[in-house]
Amino acid sequence: MLHLSQITKIYPGNIAALQNINLNIPKGLFGLLGPNGAGKSTLMRILATLQEPDTGSVTFDGINLRKEKNALRQVLGYLPQQFGAYPRTSAVEMLKHFAALKGIHGKKREQVVESLLVKTNLWEARHRSINQFSGGMKQRYGIAQALIGDPKLIIVDEPTAGLDPLERRRFQNILSQLGTEVVVLLSTHIVDDVEDICPQLAIMGQGKILQSGEAKPLINKLKGKLWTIEIEKAELGELQAQYHIISTRFKSGGLEVKMLSDTSPSGAVCAQPTLEDVYFSTLLENNQLVAFD
Numbered sequence: 001m002l003h004l005s006q007i008t009k010i011y012p013g014n015i016a017a018l019q020n021i022n023l024n025i026p027k028g029l030f031g032l033l034g035p036n037g038a039g040k041s042t043l044m045r046i047l048a049t050l051q052e053p054d055t056g057s058v059t060f061d062g063i064n065l066r067k068e069k070n071a072l073r074q075v076l077g078y079l080p081q082q083f084g085a086y087p088r089t090s091a092v093e094m095l096k097h098f099a100a101l102k103g104i105h106g107k108k109r110e111q112v113v114e115s116l117l118v119k120t121n122l123w124e125a126r127h128r129s130i131n132q133f134s135g136g137m138k139q140r141y142g143i144a145q146a147l148i149g150d151p152k153l154i155i156v157d158e159p160t161a162g163l164d165p166l167e168r169r170r171f172q173n174i175l176s177q178l179g180t181e182v183v184v185l186l187s188t189h190i191v192d193d194v195e196d197i198c199p200q201l202a203i204m205g206q207g208k209i210l211q212s213g214e215a216k217p218l219i220n221k222l223k224g225k226l227w228t229i230e231i232e233k234a235e236l237g238e239l240q241a242q243y244h245i246i247s248t249r250f251k252s253g254g255l256e257v258k259m260l261s262d263t264s265p266s267g268a269v270c271a272q273p274t275l276e277d278v279y280f281s282t283l284l285e286n287n288q289l290v291a292f293d
């Protein structure tokens, strides 16, 4: 269990990146969802021991992050948002190198590297240099590297951004499999990633946790309160004055609008809520949804 208590981080210029973050994250895949600038990467870097919070505490299975950094690093696997430059060295040689740095040698090292290459579907490409890999292969290499040493806490920061649907699914499958064994924290602004694979999640905005829990009950809370209506674009202002609009989408010349209401708005149809609706309605409730036009 990963336990975060009252984590705060203020950057120079009084930018409150994290404000009193409290979270309990159990074994499995946990999605941290939030718009750009919400504070996700700052939180990920703190959990990866790369940055100090101003206040608060983090413990993982009894290890205190601020007092026992090295102990936490022993059980940590981190895939950052930006990997930096990719080496010209082959994937297999790089993994061997990082395994050696983690104190894994000899036959054991061969076995670990082989199993990671197979797990991430890179066995066939193992002798190619990483800088020639596609975006998806680079991400899979990144997770292979993060998995050296059997981490018990895996942190991945926006891993599927820019991946094509097949690569995204491959990556999701790798994470899902890991989630059956250890704590995997997935930070993303892609709602579908969380909906597809994370049983639990938190929604962040402007440095705060706005909502957290199991996906299904959060979705069910919107049942009977979510409505869709198709209108002309010019009618949007009037509707906005009357209802809480959470999203709009152009559809066959008109505009499909989703809105929240306890009673049935005239001409609207009751809609089946999704995690995306939970996400938008949470941002709306917290005045963090940009106005529609």
Ligand SMILES: Nc1ncnc2c1ncn2[C@@H]1O[C@H](COP(=O)(O)OP(=O)(O)OP(=O)(O)O)[C@@H](O)[C@H]1O
Pocket: 011, 012, 015, 016, 017, 034, 035, 036, 037, 038, 039, 040, 041, 042, 043, 189
């Ligand atoms: N080194 C820094 N110095 C000053 N401000 C920073 C620094 N890093 C991040 N910020 C600010 O802190 C806030 C949170 O940024 P952070 O990168 O953690 O958010 P994020 O949710 O990961 O966003 P994104 O999805 O765009 O990466 C933003 O307002 C950002 O501009």
